[in-house]
Amino acid sequence: MKSRFLLAATALTLATVTASAQQPPPRIHIPITNKAWETPFPGFKIVGNLYYVGTEDLGCYLIQTNQGLILVNSGAEGSFALMKESIEKLGFKLTDIxxxxxxxxxxxxxxxxxxxxxxxxAKVYMSEIDAPVLESGGNLDYRRPGGRGIIYEPIKVDVRTKDGDKIALGNVELTVHAHPGHTPGSTSFTFPVTEGGRTYNVGIINMNGINGGVKLLYEPGYPTIIKDFRETLEKQAQMTPDIWVSSHAGQFNLHQVYKPGDPYNPARFGDLNAYKAKIAGAMQAYKKQLAEEQQQAYR
Ligand SMILES: [Zn+2]
Structure with a gap:
């Protein structure tokens, strides 16, 4: 009797666990606390066929080809309307993306x-490592093993990319650089832009900051984080883009080098020393945090 009761109780527990495991994660809205994310910023031409269409802080880019447009980054929840305005004011159509x-x-x-x-x-290309995060609507996050809840509309990823892949549309071909660290699937893109008889090596570089709360020495959801950060920063230090931009405005000094209405001048985004300083700063921050964590660990 007793064992039969136990069996029944176990079966009931299992059924409960299975049912709760099958329950879809809740849809949640995370309020935006950074005002600059949702402050509009007029779209403008960076160089040749590359345009800035992001917000005051969120770096989003439009690349014109002879067969339509490539969009890099969509901004946060609510950015769509602001970006739509920038894109249309520049004379482009969303249906051409x-x-x-x-x-x-x-x-x-x-x-x-x-x-x-x-x-x-549009076809969505995403790092094969970060693709499941997009497909889960942000529920998957190595920092939150229990799931985070669905924080944006899940995205169907059509093509999963890895280091060295090409993303081609018409006469434009982006080279994919796997730059893991900030997330396991962080990615930069490079591509040539020719204008006025000159070809620029352009980089959309994902700068590798360490999110608050992330521990380099103990991230069970991302065991290679220490190595990834170091290797990415070393690789980025070797790059010599003629023009470079990034995922956040502050990461490429947007507001220091450009004010809305300034005349077209690609050179303002071509300061290689400023680029090197950003990468060196990130390496310094990484080493500092690692040293502090090591000190704590051995205390
Ligand atoms: Zn990030």
């Missing part, structure tokens, strides 16, 4: 991606 990709799978760069995807049926 044929390819979409992103620098990494955090909500401030992908939350409104599904809205863009639906309009023109």
């Amino acid at each position: 044929k390819v979409i990709t992103a620098t990494h799978g955090h909500a401030d760069h992908v939350a409104d991606l599904a809205a863009f995807q639906k309009i023109g049926g």
Whole structure:
């Protein structure tokens, strides 16, 4: 009798666990606390066929090809309307966006991606490592093993990319650089832009900051984080882009080098020393945090 009761109780527990495991994660809205994320910023031409279409802080880019547009990053929840205005004021149509990709799978760069995807049926390319995060609507996050809840409309990823892959549309071909650290699937893109007889090596570089609360020495959800950060920063230090931009405005000094209405001048985004300083600063921050964590660990 007793064992039969136990069996029944076990079966009941299992059924309860299974049912709760099958329950979809809740849809939650995370309030935006950084005002600059949702402050509009007029779109403008960076160089040749590359345009800035992000908000005051969120770096989003439009690349014109002879067969439609490539969009890199969609901003946070609510960025769509601001970006739409920038894109249309520059004379482009949302329906011409044929390819979409992103620098990494955090909500401030992908939350409104599904809205863009639906309009023109664009193909979404994403790092094979961050792709499941987008497909889960942000529920998957190595920092939160129990799931975070669905924080944006899940995105159907059409093509999973890895280091060295090409994303091609018409006469433009982006090279994919796996730059893990900030997230396991963080990605930078490089491509040539020719204008006025000159070819620029352009980089959309994902700068590798360490999110608050992330521990380099103990991240069970991301065991290679120490190595990834170091290797990415070393690789980025070797790069010599002629023009460079990034996932956040502050990361490429947007507001120091450009004010709305300033005349077109690609050189303002070509300060290689400033680029090197950003990478060196990130390396310094990484080493400092690692040293502090090691000190704590051995105390
Ligand atoms: Zn991020």
